[in-house]
Amino acid sequence: MPVDPFDAALAEFPARRVPVAVLVDPLEVTHAPERIAAFGDAMRRGDRFPPIAVVRLGGRLFVADGHKRFAAFRAVVGSDIVGESEILVQVWPLRRWLRDQWRQLTHKTRQQIRVAARVAAGTEGRDQARRLAMDTVGHWRRIAVSLARLVRAAFRSRG
Numbered sequence: 001m002p003v004d005p006f007d008a009a010l011a012e013f014p015a016r017r018v019p020v021a022v023l024v025d026p027l028e029v030t031h032a033p034e035r036i037a038a039f040g041d042a043m044r045r046g047d048r049f050p051p052i053a054v055v056r057l058g059g060r061l062f063v064a065d066g067h068k069r070f071a072a073f074r075a076v077v078g079s080d081i082v083g084e085s086e087i088l089v090q091v092w093p094l095r096r097w098l099r100d101q102w103r104q105l106t107h108k109t110r111q112q113i114r115v116a117a118r119v120a121a122g123t124e125g126r127d128q129a130r131r132l133a134m135d136t137v138g139h140w141r142r143i144a145v146s147l148a149r150l151v152r153a154a155f156r157s158r159g
Contacts, residue, residue, distance in 0.1 A: 004088050005043040005073065010050035011090035018061060020077065020087050023054060025063040025070055031138055032068060039072035051090040055097040061089070064097045108136075 008015040043049075052066030052073075063070050073087060092100075115132045118125030 004086075005047060005049055005076075006051040006069075006088040007048040008051065008088060008090075010048065012050070013053070013090045013092055013096065015051045015088050015090045017086045017088050018054075020074065020085055023061050023063055023070070023087070023089070025067060027063070027067045027142060028071065031142060036068050036071045036075065039069050040075050043072060043076050051088045053092045053097075054089045055092045055094060057094075061091075064092050065100065112136075 004017075006015075039049075049069055050066075052070045053064045054061040055064040056062075070087075077085075112132060115125070115129045119129045
């Protein structure tokens with residue numbers, strides 16, 4: 001397996017190596033542990049991936065895209081298979097991150113409108129609406145739990 005499964009040639013923006021410890025992942029709580037495990041297996045096999053995307057906010061580097069790949073990388077590093085304390089990342093400009101957030105918001109809004117329109121159609125529509133609502137609640141719960149962990153870690157490091 002390569003020391004670093006991320007390939008700068010696959011990056012959309014400039015890539016650089018940074019210490020893993022300086023990255024802040026606001027979505028470290030995942031809904032897809034099986035996908036993280038699959039990424040980890042692929043990394044162990046030597047598969048190559050685009051670097052995770054980070055954005056600089058308030059002097060910190062936040063993971064903007066690639067949360068599952070980052071979690072898999074940390075799991076592989078934690079098991080000393082890679083043994084690296086640095087990771088190759090691509091640094092997104094703030095405008096690129098905002099465009100990505102807007103794309104996600106519009107996609108989810110359209111999805112919710114389509115499902116809401118089907119609710120009146122019967123049981124299947126109500127079931128789809130229920131699943132979407134639970135998915136949305138789960139997403140925001142993961143964000144809240146992840147942010148709470150970040151806040152607790154920040155207070156522990158101060159004190």
